[in-house]
Amino acid sequence: MDCPLCADDGGTLVARTREWRVVLAAEPDYPAFTRVIWNAHVAEMSDLDAATCAALMRVVLAVEQVQRAVLWPDKINLASFGNLVPHLHWHVIPRWHDDRHFPEPVWGRATVGRDAAVEARRASVAARLPTYLEALVQTLHPGV
Ligand SMILES: [Zn+2]
DSSP, X not given: OOOHHHHSOSSEEEEEOSSEEEEEOOOTTOTTOEEEEESSOOOSGGGSOHHHHHHHHHHHHHHHHHHHHHHOOSEEEEEOOOSSSOSOEXXXXXXXXXXXXXXXXXXXXXXXXXXXXXHHHHHHHHHHHHHHHHHHHHHHSSOO
């Protein structure tokens, strides 16, 4: 099977259990862009039974809560597409009014260039990354 999320972690590993893992995505404009990946190769949320689905959403919401507590974003975007990689994963993306794509999705057209405000926001998020990662690990281990 040619699936990148079966082949490797899909980002910098932050926490892992038998069922799921949380990784930091390598998105240069969005240093705290985080993914929650279901370890088994399933495509859709409804491939999981209700209890398992709820367990996965608890992890997604735990990541969201840590982002709110530590990064103070203006908004959080939760997304699950899997159009390119049909292996169940959730994007948890903290957003700010002065980020590059606001109010568009991060995959959309950039609304501004990498100007001073965008760079200041990116640097500010990057500076809080160690605190964010430590809080994520504390919250997610040994599993939520
Ligand atoms: Zn897979």
